[in-house]
Amino acid sequence: MAASYYHPPPPHSSSYAAPPPPPPGTSPYAYRHQHHHAYLPPAPPPAYGGYFDLAEPHPPPRDELRTLFIAGLPADVKAREVYNLFRDFPGYVSSHLRAGKSAQAYAFAVFEDQQSALAAMSATNGMAFDLEKNCSIHVDLAKSNSRSKRPRTDDFSRSSEKKARNARGISDSGAGSNIHMSGMGNSSHSLNGYPSAQSCTNFGASTAFSKDPSIFAPQNNPPCPTLFVANLAETCSERELTDVFSSFAGFMKLKMQNKSGAPVAFVDFEDDYSSTEALNRLQGAILHSSTAEGMRLEYAKSRMGMRKKRS
DNA sequence: AGCACA
Numbered sequence: 001m002a003a004s005y006y007h008p009p010p011p012h013s014s015s016y017a018a019p020p021p022p023p024p025g026t027s028p029y030a031y032r033h034q035h036h037h038a039y040l041p042p043a044p045p046p047a048y049g050g051y052f053d054l055a056e057p058h059p060p061p062r063d064e065l066r067t068l069f070i071a072g073l074p075a076d077v078k079a080r081e082v083y084n085l086f087r088d089f090p091g092y093v094s095s096h097l098r099a100g101k102s103a104q105a106y107a108f109a110v111f112e113d114q115q116s117a118l119a120a121m122s123a124t125n126g127m128a129f130d131l132e133k134n135c136s137i138h139v140d141l142a143k144s145n146s147r148s149k150r151p152r153t154d155d156f157s158r159s160s161e162k163k164a165r166n167a168r169g170i171s172d173s174g175a176g177s178n179i180h181m182s183g184m185g186n187s188s189h190s191l192n193g194y195p196s197a198q199s200c201t202n203f204g205a206s207t208a209f210s211k212d213p214s215i216f217a218p219q220n221n222p223p224c225p226t227l228f229v230a231n232l233a234e235t236c237s238e239r240e241l242t243d244v245f246s247s248f249a250g251f252m253k254l255k256m257q258n259k260s261g262a263p264v265a266f267v268d269f270e271d272d273y274s275s276t277e278a279l280n281r282l283q284g285a286i287l288h289s290s291t292a293e294g295m296r297l298e299y300a301k302s303r304m305g306m307r308k309k310r311s
Numbered sequence: 312a313g314c315a316c317a
Contacts, residue, residue: 221314226314228313228314228315230312230313230314231312231313255315255316257314257315257316260313261313262313264313264314264315266314266315266316296312296313298312298314300314300315301314301315302314302315302316304315304316304317305315305316305317
């Protein structure tokens, strides 16, 4: 079967210059997490030999990229939709939409640090944004951080007298549709519902993915090669799930559990990278058997035991 | 808002 779903679509505008996703070996997803947070990027190690450890009066002036570049947005995307997509992720600071008539729309989302940016990237990359246009967004680190954030020590653009005195480094960029409010998010239905009468026989082309990004919420477990699948309908079968998940690269095994109450399933992949791809792309996917919301995917708490290994 | 199997 075709096993090339997770590849993002080709660039569509000249402004798109983000690099392709890294191979599994080098992906930050596969990086072994250490504590609380899920995705530890190749965190800048204490490069200095160990001498000047605690002498710094200010936090490390990391120039790390902490801005995400979002492409694949439909032309009629609203700034609030982008905001709603990212606002719930920890470390979110602001987002900025550029929607032009001629070129495809693109957006930037600024986070407090690269780690939180990468977490949001992993969770949103590849997710369906507009079902009618059947377009899914792809998210990468931007080439550079959005300006008008806290300027670095020498910023010649200081000429402006407006003192950004927002707490916690939240500043505004003054550009057109910059969104950084923290209160409301009620654009819940800017997307039409899932294609109700559609026969979702083949998810690749016709299955409704997450129908509303604004209600998308990140999950908490650290990355695991096994996924936990919940919110399945009573009529959902293991066969149906296997048909969906087995098309993804790195798929190994699916086990459904239907005995105790709500049916759930566990899907094992080769590695964190493969499971992450499947999670991102199938989050909220509507199956034939689904009723309303579609299935909910999380990293499992522990990996599926693989006793048998054929060779 | 629910995480088993070895």
